[in-house]
Amino acid sequence: MKSVEELTALFRRRGRKVTAQRQCIFGVLQGDLSHPTAESVHEAARAEMETISLKTVYQTLNELAAMGEVAVLDLGTGTSRFDPNLESVHHHLVCRSCGKVRDLHADFSNVTVPTGSDEGFEVGGAEVVFRGLCGDCRQRGRRPLRPLAHGATRHRALQTHRRAQQEIQK
Amino acid sequence: MKSVEELTALFRRRGRKVTAQRQCIFGVLQGDLSHPTAESVHEAARAEMETISLKTVYQTLNELAAMGEVAVLDLGTGTSRFDPNLESVHHHLVCRSCGKVRDLHADFSNVTVPTGSDEGFEVGGAEVVFRGLCGDCRQRGRRPLRPLAHGATRHRALQTHRRAQQEIQK
DNA sequence: GATGATATCACCAATGATTGTTGATTGACA
DNA sequence: TGTCAATCAACAATCATTGGTGATATCATC
Numbered sequence: 001m002k003s004v005e006e007l008t009a010l011f012r013r014r015g016r017k018v019t020a021q022r023q024c025i026f027g028v029l030q031g032d033l034s035h036p037t038a039e040s041v042h043e044a045a046r047a048e049m050e051t052i053s054l055k056t057v058y059q060t061l062n063e064l065a066a067m068g069e070v071a072v073l074d075l076g077t078g079t080s081r082f083d084p085n086l087e088s089v090h091h092h093l094v095c096r097s098c099g100k101v102r103d104l105h106a107d108f109s110n111v112t113v114p115t116g117s118d119e120g121f122e123v124g125g126a127e128v129v130f131r132g133l134c135g136d137c138r139q140r141g142r143r144p145l146r147p148l149a150h151g152a153t154r155h156r157a158l159q160t161h162r163r164a165q166q167e168i169q170k
Numbered sequence: 171m172k173s174v175e176e177l178t179a180l181f182r183r184r185g186r187k188v189t190a191q192r193q194c195i196f197g198v199l200q201g202d203l204s205h206p207t208a209e210s211v212h213e214a215a216r217a218e219m220e221t222i223s224l225k226t227v228y229q230t231l232n233e234l235a236a237m238g239e240v241a242v243l244d245l246g247t248g249t250s251r252f253d254p255n256l257e258s259v260h261h262h263l264v265c266r267s268c269g270k271v272r273d274l275h276a277d278f279s280n281v282t283v284p285t286g287s288d289e290g291f292e293v294g295g296a297e298v299v300f301r302g303l304c305g306d307c308r309q310r311g312r313r314p315l316r317p318l319a320h321g322a323t324r325h326r327a328l329q330t331h332r333r334a335q336q337e338i339q340k
Numbered sequence: 341g342a343t344g345a346t347a348t349c350a351c352c353a354a355t356g357a358t359t360g361t362t363g364a365t366t367g368a369c370a
Numbered sequence: 371t372g373t374c375a376a377t378c379a380a381c382a383a384t385c386a387t388t389g390g391t392g393a394t395a396t397c398a399t400c
Contacts, residue, residue, distance in 0.1 A: 012369090017367080017368050020367085039357090078356085078357080
């Protein structure tokens with residue numbers, strides 16, 4: 001993504017004000033390769049600014065998304081994740097247990113809809129999502145919470161389950 | 171998916187009772203290739219059973235999912251969709267405007283994580299999601315609501331927008 | 341056919357992620 | 371320096387989904 005300075009200039013150009021909170025969030029996103037959730041951006045920002053509110057984080061992230069400076073991913077993990085890496089086309093590795101997301105830089109341009117199978121769709125792009133267990137969860141012996149494709153993580157049972165495992169972890 | 175009779179037997183074997191509601195839902199799913207949402211299953215079921223409740227539909231769909239008879243998909247469209255087609259491995263075409271999902275039977279077994287890029291993940295499977303505009307939305311001149319990958323459809327603004335378009339459509 | 345365990349109903353409350361509202365205060369920038 | 375946007379805290383609302391209630395209905399079994 002763009003540097004803090006570039007984003008600052010961009011915001012000014014668009015008539016938005018550049019506050020300390022916003023710069024703090026820019027900074028947090030800058031080095032982040034972990035596809036943070038709004039919540040984790042908030043936590044990181046609070047390390048620098050005690051009082052920054054979750055609301056402000058959401059607002060700024062949405063502004064960045066609207067300006068096309070970050071991507072918003074809904075990969076079926078129950079929460080949106082923000083991806084500051086827009087420079088290169090990439091795909092994702094998603095942990096079935098903790099929902100962690102990693103970039104995967106690989107060329108899948110050969111992955112296309114076979115002719116005649118497009119069902120009348122005007123196909124824009126392809127996303128490849130690999131699901132599995134991340135290193136951390138493997139070591140901890142965590143079991144996948146989502147057995148099936150794009151498992152429905154919004155289901156309360158699974159969310160409860162995930163929270164329970166996070167508690168155990170402490 | 172299994173026939174109504176097979177599901178009936180299966181439910182009995184598991185100590186579950188087979189009610190008229192459940193058989194109604196089995197029947198609805200039977201011929202459905204559209205990856206219905208719980209809501210649309212409910213509507214279809216109500217055509218046959220006036221009084222069937224959304225709660226019962228959710229419950230039965232979840233039981234079917236727990237028994238591995240249907241798959242639950244969260245493809246970033248804001249609502250879970252249920253896929254009765256488990257016989258063959260397949261991927262999906264998702265409409266960026268209305269959220270409609272179509273099966274795509276294609277072999278992407280050559281789509282794998284390049285060696286050395288697995289980031290410590292124990293990779294289970296790959297899903298390929300093609301996004302675009304379905305035939306209906308193209309004809310209606312609908313614009314995509316989700317410009318980016320797995321666009322965050324849980325955002326209120328987009329949900330409102332989608333409802334608005336559905337209203338217009340009537 | 342009687343019995344007991346489940347399902348279902350209607351209704352209402354809760355969940356979690358996200359957004360809206362309000363009113364007061366702070367801070368950016370021309 | 372004045373103005374308008376941004377922020378705050380606090381609280382309510384949203385949507386899809388699940389939980390709880392108590393009453394009624396119905397399945398499976400004897």
